[in-house]
Amino acid sequence: MAKKKTADTAASAPEQEHPNKIGIKEASGYMLGDAANLFNLTYISSYLKVLMTDVFGLDAIKGGIMLIVTRLWDCINDPIWGVIVERKKPRPDGKYRPYLKTVCVPLGIATILCFVPWNQLQFLGINIPTKSNLLLLICYITYIFYGMMYTGMNIPFGSLASVITDDPKGRTLLSTFRSIGSGVGGGIVSLLAPLLIFVKTGEIDRLGNPVKRADGSRMFFFGLAMGVLSIIFYLWSYYTTKERVESAPESKVDFKVVYGGMFKSRPFITVALAGLLISGQLQFNSFNAYLYKNYFVNTNLSIVGTICNYLPMVVLILFMPKLVAKYGKKELCGNTSIIAAVTAVLLAVCANSEKIINIISPSTGRFPAWLFMAALMLIGFGYTFVSLTCWAVVMDVIDYQEYKTGQRSESAIYAVYTFSRKLGQTIADASGMFLLQGWAHYDGATMGDKGFIPGVSEKLMFICTIIPAIVYTGVWLLMKFGYPLTKERLEPIYAYVREKREEAETA
Numbered sequence: 001m002a003k004k005k006t007a008d009t010a011a012s013a014p015e016q017e018h019p020n021k022i023g024i025k026e027a028s029g030y031m032l033g034d035a036a037n038l039f040n041l042t043y044i045s046s047y048l049k050v051l052m053t054d055v056f057g058l059d060a061i062k063g064g065i066m067l068i069v070t071r072l073w074d075c076i077n078d079p080i081w082g083v084i085v086e087r088k089k090p091r092p093d094g095k096y097r098p099y100l101k102t103v104c105v106p107l108g109i110a111t112i113l114c115f116v117p118w119n120q121l122q123f124l125g126i127n128i129p130t131k132s133n134l135l136l137l138i139c140y141i142t143y144i145f146y147g148m149m150y151t152g153m154n155i156p157f158g159s160l161a162s163v164i165t166d167d168p169k170g171r172t173l174l175s176t177f178r179s180i181g182s183g184v185g186g187g188i189v190s191l192l193a194p195l196l197i198f199v200k201t202g203e204i205d206r207l208g209n210p211v212k213r214a215d216g217s218r219m220f221f222f223g224l225a226m227g228v229l230s231i232i233f234y235l236w237s238y239y240t241t242k243e244r245v246e247s248a249p250e251s252k253v254d255f256k257v258v259y260g261g262m263f264k265s266r267p268f269i270t271v272a273l274a275g276l277l278i279s280g281q282l283q284f285n286s287f288n289a290y291l292y293k294n295y296f297v298n299t300n301l302s303i304v305g306t307i308c309n310y311l312p313m314v315v316l317i318l319f320m321p322k323l324v325a326k327y328g329k330k331e332l333c334g335n336t337s338i339i340a341a342v343t344a345v346l347l348a349v350c351a352n353s354e355k356i357i358n359i360i361s362p363s364t365g366r367f368p369a370w371l372f373m374a375a376l377m378l379i380g381f382g383y384t385f386v387s388l389t390c391w392a393v394v395m396d397v398i399d400y401q402e403y404k405t406g407q408r409s410e411s412a413i414y415a416v417y418t419f420s421r422k423l424g425q426t427i428a429d430a431s432g433m434f435l436l437q438g439w440a441h442y443d444g445a446t447m448g449d450k451g452f453i454p455g456v457s458e459k460l461m462f463i464c465t466i467i468p469a470i471v472y473t474g475v476w477l478l479m480k481f482g483y484p485l486t487k488e489r490l491e492p493i494y495a496y497v498r499e500k501r502e503e504a505e506t507a
Contacts, residue, residue: 022170022244029240030164030174031181033100033157036233037150038185039226040111044146045425046286047193047219048114049433052139053444055216056119057130060442064433066136070144071426074151074419081151082415085159094243096163099156104234107153108227110146114139115223117216131445147422153234154418159410162395163245166501168494169321172329175392176320182387183310185233189226190306194292194299197222205451207364209297213449245501261405262416267397270482272420274475278390280424281471284464285309287432290442291464294450295457296369308373312381313388320388328487329393332385334480339382341469341476347375348469352462366452367461379472386475396485396493402500403493428467435463 052058091098118138119130128134161174197219198212205211262268292301323332350356351367361368394417402408436442440459447453485493 021167022165022173024173026164026241027170027173027177029237030161031177031184031237032233032240033160033237034178034181035185035188036104036230036237037154037157038182039189039230039233040107040146040150042186042189043193043223043226044111044114045283046189046289047197047214048143049286049429050214050289050444051115051117051216051219053436053442054214054448055117055219056135056139057445058136058139059131060433060437060444062136063139064430066140066143067426067429067433070140070147071422073144074147074422074426077148078151078155078415078419078422081155082412085156085415086409086411090243094160094163096156096160097238097241097243099153100160100234100238103149103153104231107146107149107234108231110142110149110227111230112220112224112227113142114146115220116142117220120216151418151422155411155415158391158394158414158418160241160243161391162398162410163243164241166245166498168490169325171395172321172324172389172392175390175395176317176388178391179313179388180317183313187306187310191303193222194302198293198299201449203449203451205297207297207452209451211297211449211451212293212299261401261407262413265397265401265404267400267483267485268413268417270478270484271393271397272417274386274478274483275390275394275417276420276424276427277471277474277478278386278424279421280428281468281475283425284428284432284467284471287436287460287464290436291460294442294447294453295366295461296372297451298369301369301373304369304373305376308377309380311377312384316381316384317388320385323385324389324392328490329389329396330479330483330486333389333393334476334483336382336385337472337476337479340379340386341382341473343375343378343382344465344469344472347372347379348462348465351465352458379468383472383475386479393483393485396490399490399493399497400485403496431467432463436460439463 049060049063052063053060085096085099088095118128118135119132121128128138161171161178164174165171197214199215199218201211201213203211288305289299289302292299292305350360351372357365357367360371394414398408398410398413401413440456440463442453442456442460447456
C-alpha cells in the first residue's frame with residue numbers, strides 16, 4: 001500500500017519538464033535502426049518463400065516444415081539471447097547500443113546468404129540441382145543463421161528504447177518514430193523489389209497482362225543491397241542515440257520472479273497474444289506476392305498495396321503524440337482497430353463470393369484489384385494506431401511488471417515478447433505454405449511463371465483474405481477487452497518508476 005500511496009502522491013505533483021526528455025533528432029536516430037531491421041526482415045519475410053518455391057523449385061510443404069523447425073530453435077535461442085543481453089555489463093557507450101555496432105555486419109551477411117541462388121552457380125564450378133535436398137539443407141543453415149543474428153540485434157534494439165528515456169511522452173515519440181522506421185525499411189523493399197526481382201516471361205494472360213517470374217540473380221543482388229544498407233543504418237542509429245536511464249553494472253535480476261510475473265500478468269499475456277497476431281499478419285501479408293502474381297497477374301500491385309497500407313500511417317502520424325496524450329494508447333487501439341476487423345471480414349466475404357464478383361466485375365470474373373486496394377487502405381487506417389503504439393505499449397508492460405514485482409528486466413521481457421512475435425510468424429508461414437500446396441495445389445516449379453491458374457488462383461484469394469479477417473478481429477478483441485492498462489491506470493505506474501529512478505540516482 002505504501003508503494004501505491006507514494007506513487008499516487010507523486011502523480012498529483014505539478015507537472016514539470018521531464019529530466020530525460022528527448023527530441024526529434026534522437027527519435028530519428030532510433031527510427032533508422034528499425035529501418036535497418038525491416039530492410040532485412042521484410043525482404044526475408046516477403047520473398048524467401050518465393051525463392052524457395054519458384055527459383056529453387058522446392059516443395060512448399062517441405063518449406064513449411066523448414067520454417068517450423070528453424071523457429072523451434074528460437075525456443076532456445078531467444079531466451080538465451082535475452083539472458084546474455086540482460087547479464088552483460090554496461091560499457092562506456094551503454095548496455096544495449098553496442099549491439100548495433102557489433103551484430104550489424106553478421107546480420108547483413110546472413111541476409112545476403114539467404115538469397116544466394118545456389119542452383120545457378122555453375123560458373124563457380126558448383127552444381128546443385130534444382131529441387132535437391134542439398135538446396136533444402138542450405139536453406140535450413142542460412143535461415144537459422146539469419147534468425148540467430150536477427151534475434152541478437154532485435155532484443156537489445158527493442159530494450160534500448162526503455163533506456164533512451166523513461167519519459168512517457170518520449171517513449172510514445174520513440175514508438176511512433178520506430179513505426180516510421182518500419183515503414184521506411186519495409187516500404188523500400190515493398191516498393192522496389194517487385195520492380196527489380198521479377199522478369200517478363202513473354203507470355204500474356206487472357207486479360208492482356210504480361211506474365212512475370214522471379215529471377216534468382218536479381219533476388220540475390222537485391223538481398224546484397226538490403227544487407228549493406230542495413231549495416232549502414234544500424235551504425236547510423238548507434239552514433240545518433242544515447243542511453244540516459246542507468247542500467248545496473250551487473251544483473252541482480254531474479255529471473256524466476258521476472259518470468260513468473262510475466263505469465264501471471266494480464267497486460268503481458270494480452271500484449272504477447274496481440275504481438276503473435278500482429279506479427280503473424282505482417283508475415284502472412286507476404287503471401288500476397290502469390291496473389292498479385294497468380295490472381296491479378298500484376299506484380300506491381302505490391303507497390304500499390306504497400307502505399308495503401310502505409311498512407312493512413314503517414315497521414316495520422318503527425319497527430320499521434322497528441323492523440324495518445326489525450327485519449328491513451330489502449331483507448332485508441334481498442335476503439336479504432338474494429339475498422340480493420342470489419343473491413344477485413346467484408347473483404348473476405350466479397351472477394352470469395354462468385355455472385356458478388358459477377359455483379360461487381362462481370363467482364364473478368366475476378367475480384368477487382370482497385371477494390372482490393374481500397375480495402376487494404378481502410379484496413380491500414382484502422383490498424384494504424386495499433387501499429388504506431390505497439391512498442392510503447394510493450395514499454396508500459398515493462399514498467400507495470402516492475403511496479404508489481406519490484407524487478408525490472410527489459411531484455412528478458414522483450415525476449416519473450418519477441419518470441420511470441422516469431423511464433424506468430426512461424427504459424428503464419430507454415431500454415432500459409434501448407435495451404436499453398438496442400439489445399440491450393442500450387443507448385444512453384446511448374447506454376448511460377450503461369451499467371452492466372454483456374455482453380456488455384458481462386459484458392460489463393462481465399463487464403464489471402466480469410467486469415468486476415470480472423471486475425472484483425474482477434475487484435476480488436478484483445479486490445480478492446482483484454483488489455484487493461486488504461487491511461488488512468490498508467491499514471492501511478494509512471495510516477496512510481498520515475499520516483500524509483502530518482503532514488504537510485506541520489507543513493
